[in-house]
Amino acid sequence: MADDVTDDLVLEMRGIRKEFPGVVANDDVSFDVRRGEVHALLGENGAGKSTLMNILYGLYRPDAGEIRLNEEAVAFSSARDAIQAGIGMVHQHFMLIPVMTVAENIVLGTEPVREGIFLDEAAADRRVSDMAKTFRFEVDPDALVQDIGVGQQQRVEIMKALYRNADILILDEPTAVLTPQEATDLFEILRTLKREGMSLIFISHKLNEVLDIADRITVLRRGKTIETVPRAGATEESLARAMVGREVLLRVEKAPAQPGDVLLSVRDLHVRDDRQIEKVRGVSLEVRAGEIVGVAGVDGNGQTELIDALTGLQRIESGTVTIAGHELTHAHARAALDAGIGHIPEDRQRRGLVLDFSIAENIALHDYAKAPDSRWGWIFPSRMVQRAKALIREFDIRGGGPLTRAGGLSGGNQQKLVAAREISRDPSVLIAAQPTRGLDVGAIEYLHRRLVTERDEGRAILLVSLELDEILSLSDRILVLYEGQIVAEHTGEVSEEAIGLEMLGGREAEAA
Amino acid sequence: MTDSAPAPPPQEPAEAETLAARFAVKQRAGGIAVPIVTLILAFLMAGAVVAATQHSVHKALLAYRDIFNGAGLNWIFHPTTNIQVLASYNLSQTLLQTSTLILTGLAVAFAFRAGMFNIGGQGQYFLGIIVANWVGVSFATMSTTPHILLAVVAATLAGAAWAGIAGVLKATVGAHEVISTIMLNWIAIYLASWLFGDGGPLQNSTDPFTPVSDTIAKSAQLPVFWGTQGFQGLDIGIFIALGALVVFWVLLNRTTLGYEVKAVGFNPEAAAYGGISVKKNLIRAMAISGAFAGLAGAVDMLGYLYHYGQADVPFSNVGFLGIAVALLGRNTAVGTLLGALLFGGLLFGTTHGLNSGSVIQPELAGNLTYIVVGLVILFVGADVLVLYVWNTPRRLLRRRAKAAASTAELPA
Numbered sequence: 001m002a003d004d005v006t007d008d009l010v011l012e013m014r015g016i017r018k019e020f021p022g023v024v025a026n027d028d029v030s031f032d033v034r035r036g037e038v039h040a041l042l043g044e045n046g047a048g049k050s051t052l053m054n055i056l057y058g059l060y061r062p063d064a065g066e067i068r069l070n071e072e073a074v075a076f077s078s079a080r081d082a083i084q085a086g087i088g089m090v091h092q093h094f095m096l097i098p099v100m101t102v103a104e105n106i107v108l109g110t111e112p113v114r115e116g117i118f119l120d121e122a123a124a125d126r127r128v129s130d131m132a133k134t135f136r137f138e139v140d141p142d143a144l145v146q147d148i149g150v151g152q153q154q155r156v157e158i159m160k161a162l163y164r165n166a167d168i169l170i171l172d173e174p175t176a177v178l179t180p181q182e183a184t185d186l187f188e189i190l191r192t193l194k195r196e197g198m199s200l201i202f203i204s205h206k207l208n209e210v211l212d213i214a215d216r217i218t219v220l221r222r223g224k225t226i227e228t229v230p231r232a233g234a235t236e237e238s239l240a241r242a243m244v245g246r247e248v249l250l251r252v253e254k255a256p257a258q259p260g261d262v263l264l265s266v267r268d269l270h271v272r273d274d275r276q277i278e279k280v281r282g283v284s285l286e287v288r289a290g291e292i293v294g295v296a297g298v299d300g301n302g303q304t305e306l307i308d309a310l311t312g313l314q315r316i317e318s319g320t321v322t323i324a325g326h327e328l329t330h331a332h333a334r335a336a337l338d339a340g341i342g343h344i345p346e347d348r349q350r351r352g353l354v355l356d357f358s359i360a361e362n363i364a365l366h367d368y369a370k371a372p373d374s375r376w377g378w379i380f381p382s383r384m385v386q387r388a389k390a391l392i393r394e395f396d397i398r399g400g401g402p403l404t405r406a407g408g409l410s411g412g413n414q415q416k417l418v419a420a421r422e423i424s425r426d427p428s429v430l431i432a433a434q435p436t437r438g439l440d441v442g443a444i445e446y447l448h449r450r451l452v453t454e455r456d457e458g459r460a461i462l463l464v465s466l467e468l469d470e471i472l473s474l475s476d477r478i479l480v481l482y483e484g485q486i487v488a489e490h491t492g493e494v495s496e497e498a499i500g501l502e503m504l505g506g507r508e509a510e511a512a
Numbered sequence: 513m514t515d516s517a518p519a520p521p522p523q524e525p526a527e528a529e530t531l532a533a534r535f536a537v538k539q540r541a542g543g544i545a546v547p548i549v550t551l552i553l554a555f556l557m558a559g560a561v562v563a564a565t566q567h568s569v570h571k572a573l574l575a576y577r578d579i580f581n582g583a584g585l586n587w588i589f590h591p592t593t594n595i596q597v598l599a600s601y602n603l604s605q606t607l608l609q610t611s612t613l614i615l616t617g618l619a620v621a622f623a624f625r626a627g628m629f630n631i632g633g634q635g636q637y638f639l640g641i642i643v644a645n646w647v648g649v650s651f652a653t654m655s656t657t658p659h660i661l662l663a664v665v666a667a668t669l670a671g672a673a674w675a676g677i678a679g680v681l682k683a684t685v686g687a688h689e690v691i692s693t694i695m696l697n698w699i700a701i702y703l704a705s706w707l708f709g710d711g712g713p714l715q716n717s718t719d720p721f722t723p724v725s726d727t728i729a730k731s732a733q734l735p736v737f738w739g740t741q742g743f744q745g746l747d748i749g750i751f752i753a754l755g756a757l758v759v760f761w762v763l764l765n766r767t768t769l770g771y772e773v774k775a776v777g778f779n780p781e782a783a784a785y786g787g788i789s790v791k792k793n794l795i796r797a798m799a800i801s802g803a804f805a806g807l808a809g810a811v812d813m814l815g816y817l818y819h820y821g822q823a824d825v826p827f828s829n830v831g832f833l834g835i836a837v838a839l840l841g842r843n844t845a846v847g848t849l850l851g852a853l854l855f856g857g858l859l860f861g862t863t864h865g866l867n868s869g870s871v872i873q874p875e876l877a878g879n880l881t882y883i884v885v886g887l888v889i890l891f892v893g894a895d896v897l898v899l900y901v902w903n904t905p906r907r908l909l910r911r912r913a914k915a916a917a918s919t920a921e922l923p924a
Contacts, residue, residue: 311785313784313785332787333784333785333786333787334787334788337787343785345785350779350781350782351781351782351785352782352785353779353782354774354775354778354779354782354783354786355778355779356778356779357774357775357778361771364771365775365782365785365786366786366787368768368771368772369768374767374768377767377768377769378766378767378768379765379766379767379768379770379771381765381766
């Protein structure tokens with residue numbers, strides 16, 4: 001792979017500094033990119049990766065420092081300038097118009113026209129199909145963006161940049177929204193682009209991905225460049241140490257589980273989603289006190305509906321749910337919470353938190369209607385604040401006090417806030433859905449350790465995750481969910497490949 | 513509310529999904545500066561209208577002075593309780609308008625905090641007017657306090673029920689409250705026209721050819737404390753309105769009900785996850801919102817109107833002005849008070865201060881109020897635009913810095 005890379009620098013950023021009120025986001029950062037290389041920018045949330053790239057993309061102006069593009073000094077005052085100079089960016093949140101077709105989205109802003117004013121749809125389609133063929137994108141130019149999957153939408157974003165003749169492409173945490181299979185496909189595409197001579201900047205905090213795709217790796221920590229290293233010789237451990245600034249335990253250390261009584265028992269559960277499609281089709285499972293049961297599966301195989309049914313957020317079609325001896329089959333969400341369910345939801349921003357509420361108000365989300373938070377409908381904010389103070393200390397939530405807006409916290413601290421609320425309610429069953437999605441190494445380490453501690457305290461933990469690594473390293477028992485059914489169960493050692501195949505459905509895997 | 517400089521980029525930009533959440537974002541972005549800039553711009557443009565139509569900048573300045581005096585604000589230079597003094601009288605009338613606008617403003621603000629846009633304040637106000645008039649005319653044998661209480665409570669509940677219909681429709685079949693409250697407005701308007709019109713059930717019993725209601729009994733009239741009872745003196749309605757401001761603040765900030773309403777307003781999905789019933793709170797918030805507007809109708813009817821004519825119905829717009837009050841006041845209790853004072857002053861100040869004809873034609877005077885109100889609504893709705901103007905100096909500085917940088921690079 002290294003032989004594709006030439007030595008000529010297409011981009012140099014030297015001594016970049018950017019200050020925001022109270023924060024130095026970038027402090028004397030230097031970064032360069034060679035033609036035809038994948039250069040990974042690695043760092044925890046808040047390390048300054050996004051700021052640096054937003055400066056490169058013309059969204060911010062640096063307070064100091066120099067950007068040289070093909071050996072010429074440049075100063076961008078808007079993204080338009082950057083695009084004209086050949087820089088493209090694929091944001092984490094896609095900037096597509098769902099009701100328009102793939103081709104329309106790609107040509108938007110630089111549409112080919114007929115007779116001066118009419119959109120030349122044929123020309124647009126043709127150019128887009130040509131491009132799709134060249135890079136083997138497998139995207140239908142006439143499909144509406146709202147009808148295609150996330151992985152395909154991301155390809156549309158990449159094609160948008162290519163259409164505008166980008167030769168440096170910035171990818172901001174591109175795999176955060178993808179399934180493992182989609183991520184593999186993306187990496188194929190990136191390798192093709194690389195062969196065509198494009199330079200790619202790959203922002204990530206996932207070590208294995210970076211080691212998989214990058215030629216060189218630059219690590220940022222607290223706004224400073226820590227090191228730039230070639231991939232050869234770098235290890236997950238060395239990168240994690242550079243990112244966090246201390247030794248990090250990447251593997252979870254835990255004693256063998258000592259399962260006790262059955263705390264969560266599900267019998268022949270059937271659940272339909274909002275469109276009346278049966279997503280959970282006869283699931284039975286048990287989780288005992290003191291064990292972590294992992295549910296592996298590709299996204300969309302019934303995980304969301306299973307969790308929602310257990311937590312009273314989705315109606316159950318048939319079957320039973322029993323928590324610590326209480327039957328809770330048709331319980332309302334509040335009743336499920338009060339019966340001893342703790343729930344770290346899949347999406348902390350959409351569901352787990354009211355971002356416009358303070359930390360204290362978020363901690364009270366399940367208990368605001370009870371003493372001590374309130375009595376006879378009268379709320380005592382000072383008591384909420386007191387409880388929040390204690391939990392902020394216990395769970396090491398950084399970035400603000402009890403009255404800080406939850407939306408102002410970093411992702412890791414938001415997740416700690418959710419975990420603090422759920423665990424502090426002393427649940428007998430803790431359901432953790434994607435508990436470390438989008439978090440950086442330090443926060444992942446913390447949450448994993450915490451889940452093991454809670455297991456040892458005697459809670460029954462149901463871990464649902466799309467990250468196979470996470471399932472494998474945390475679970476005492478693994479269930480594989482495929483098309484709404486449990487297709488396999490493992491205790492003890494099992495290989496990633498074996499589970500990977502089961503996740504794709506046994507029969508199809510055999511045929512492949 | 514603090515005016516914050518551009519904050520560092522959030523680590524994971526959250527999509528602002530609901531009306532209330534989007535509003536919260538804007539609120540943080542602009543702080544208190546935006547409403548003030550909004551107002552200044554609106555006033556300047558209104559002044560420009562006067563200057564252009566009168567071909568005189570001087571007249572525009574005089575118009576500002578006359579509005580100020582017309583609203584009775586010159587009272588502060590010579591405070592007196594003597595209502596015979598023009599400034600005192602003007603001020604009392606401004607406060608009379610303010611009482612109503614506080615309540616209709618709260619109606620909009622409360623729904624807003626639950627993530628809903630209640631455009632139906634006008635209709636809910638009419639329900640309050642109708643019921644207060646009916647109760648005030650009937651039960652004439654009751655003694656004062658219970659009669660007033662009965663009328664106020666009944667009118668408030670009527671407003672709550674009227675808005676509650678929109679809440680129920682939203683919670684059960686998902687009908688958007690903007691559409692349903694607008695439709696309910698028209699139903700209320702025609703209901704009032706019919707009730708007070710010739711042969712209508714509430715039309716007066718003495719003159720069958722005048723489409724006006726009976727006058728409410730003395731026992732139902734709110735006591736006047738500044739001015740003369742029966743001649744639009746300032747009644748205790750202003751204290752009811754101030755009390756409502758306190759209730760609004762307490763409900764939202766010190767009760768579990770307010771906690772639920774705000775949670776639903778900011779993020780219904782998280783609220784449901786927390787065990788809060790979203791449907792129940794949509795209905796409840798809408799009903800409380802309507803209660804404020806119904807109370808506004810009661811305060812007007814029992815405070816100084818005493819009767820209502822069919823011809824008055826199409827001219828009433830206090831419910832709509834409540835939208836401007838709430839928007840300008842950023843849906844907070846204090847903001848709503850300030851917004852209501854401003855619009856109360858404007859309404860009375862322009863209509864009475866400029867009516868002399870000495871500065872500008874009376875025909876323009878009344879319309880000037882609505883020009884300013886319209887501009888304020890426009891600017892509040894377009895506060896992105898105001899933010900843009902607000903940030904212009906900073907942007908210009910940046911551009912200059914860039915120009916300097918590029919000239920410096922030229923020799924190379």
